[in-house]
Amino acid sequence: MAGRVALGLLLISIVALAEGARILTILPSGGKSHDIIATAFGRVLAGAGHDVTVITPYASKKLPKNYREIVLTGLLEKAMEGQGAPNFFDWKGGVIGSSFMLVMMYGMMPGKMYELAMEHPNVVNLLKSDEKFDVVLLESFITEQFYGLAQHFDAHLITFSAFGNSLWTNGLVGCPHPTSHLGHFLLSYTDRMTFWERFINTAFTEFDRIYYNWFYLPTQKKYYDLAFPNAKQSFEQQMKNVSLVFLNTHFTLSSPRPYPPNMIEVGGIQMDDPKPLPKDLKTYLDEATEGVVYFCMGSNIKSKDLPPVKRDAFLKAFGKLKQRVLWKFEDENLPNKPGNVKISPWVPQSDLLAHPNVKLFITHGGNLGTTESLYHGKPMVGIPIFGDQMMNIEKSVRAGYALRLDLDDISEETVGRAVNKVLNDPSYARNAKLVSDRLRDQPMTPRQTVVYWVEYVLRHGGAPQLRSPAMELSYLQYKSLDVYAVMLLLLVVIVATNVFLAKKLYRKVFRKSCPAGGKQKKA
Template structure:
């Protein structure tokens, strides 16, 4: 009996020791975790719901990893994230209301300069509403407030870059709409992709010398719009709220530590990214998929011939579409054998048949994953493109503005989509293209291959985004990731230095030879004339 008691005592002592060691390891782990925890200020001036599909899982993951996150956003589009501090700027929601009331139909199509004027004022107001918000001003005026990192919407929000200077924090950009030359510029890429404009409509996809020259003029025009329309409005706000010079803003514009772009090379084109540009397309796919309502689920399941899904995204409302587009689509759908799910803000359509299911809000990812879905007719927004590509669904794109034209063209070049123009579409062309994409097996095959490539990644896009964000935190802004000014200039990347040297020398040689030749001809002519003159 005493031996048995001693054994129990020894076991109890051993268990206590193991428990204390486990507790010590847990405390040590927590200490290490908090050592790397950062104070992050995330500022999102988006007034549309779509970008917050990316923002939400990204912010949740940072909070779950122990970071202290303060989020500045609109009221309506970002739900509360447990563990994060929210600063709601109600006036940002007014921006969307004003845009919805704009008469796009009467002014369609808008020129690039007209679009830039409208959009620049939109971004100017969003930056102003944030910087003038009392809670944001409270952060700026409190000497005890400190942030290690500022995460914000990258493009056309230059006045907000001053937050990074004010708090002496690293600056991270999130480009929800993919990328373009201006994003490359901010990321420090000395060789921006000159064939990726901000507004791809009218941009040439050719590679001839004439096409390249036209595109160079196109990009130059966009650069002028950025400098003459977008930047001045932001610069005025920056000077007012941060009391700094223009040169100071130009400096921070080229000082992003990290640029997260909603793109992936499997979506039609690889890019020459510098190290601090990270592709995170599909980051929102980590969120749970919503179920379909029972009536819609039955509508999909019972579709023997298959289903066409038509949606112009979360932001485009039907009143923005030219009336003939809605008429053509409805007539085409009525003629075709497939069922149609139509996302619309309208309550009903005139003479709508039972083969058309109308709804103002749909679980898009669930629809795209259904085996009976044959075709996705989309505006070409990047999130819709990613979701369709992820599920291997062929597409028809109806682009309307900005990045949608470029997205649509890439899908067409990849063989997974066709493109319809709102200006030239007819009932016959629309019906023919729908039949072509559904009945020609090459589109489904190419879409399936794209899905396999997009899914085949070492980490999920969300894990990639979080890992690189924390990498920047661990390495105090990671300045070593940026391309050095001396490493690769625009002239060097495009071999313009060699070309200028080569053609300069050739040109100089031609000039010298020409001058010498002319001089020799004159010398030869001169004696000849003299000989004629002296002939007896």
């Protein structure tokens, strides 16, 4: 009888899935690269037959079937009010720069996101509506207050990271993060560190943990309570009620890590079969008999903001190459541009990197760009500026498919030396191709993996069987610090007892062998 009931429930769930689940995702940060990942998840799930609603500040020109956008109109403009466009070349990495960035994000972004997204009329209207959703899919990036959308819509909560795992994702599913070989994502350390790198990595990670738990999360709780005053679950309960965490990384790009079963790698989710290039770009690449060097600093960092001295250094070095250069440059006016350099304000990056004539990618080292470059087997010259870029490039250098070029060291000579080194040493291309083969060798594509696991959560009522029991432990219990404390206490008691007994025995023996007065009687 029980078996028949279980079979009936399974058939009902399959029929429900066949009709498609309703999925809601929101991108409050406004970062274009983050939006690319968020919309990739949405489009993949819509393509699998689910009804997807994406709340985003970026309006798409063409929407696929089963895919709806709620556009946060004016969010980007309001976010930049009184600030002007940031010049990311002014940022400095390292421990001090990373600490400043961390404190700034924790201090400024929660309130800004609440103001710009949670109070946006389109979000308010959605919350007041009678719409229902089965899954809320959210990026884990200073977004904990938005986790309340799951309890508001009585939906399963799934989060994703646009890069690898971090303190923000690990705590959601009880993922261990030993600092002995896993570097903090804001530091430039790989999985092989010296003693002092391990020391700094551990100290920085603990600083992050303390600030995160004592100062940052209480701030997010305040905005959670403001947005969801009648929440069925408290902020603390919702933080523990995450079904899955997707990571936009893969062990071939980073290193093997100890994940619980509900933390899933889907590195390259944004990748698709190469599409035909625009006619002018296709002609430019097809006719490049010596190959093409592609130069792009990402969506946030603008090449046009380079200091003129650095910009001219690139142009002079490029002018001496026999290869053609395609530079994503956001200003149509580029003085002193040599004849072998073509500029474009926008480039279909993954499609371009798939072209066989592209021989080298000069990049800032963002996660999307490095993944796309390695997927297509292209070596790199990395110019990291901030965030996880230093770590990504350092890993690439250690793996032998990239060279690092620091912004402060850029000159005509250093650029020319780095570019020619990677172009003329076949080991860089060979190592990039090796990683590409490994990255592509997966039982399911990242897109198939996302669909499978989201539907798994739907089939199994949130999949509580995946959750680690570590989620029920305090920090002291999780680290067994209470156990070690008792062990230390027992050791102290045992040592003290032995010392006490040894002293007592010594005194007793000494007194027998040496009577009072210390003199023996004469015969």
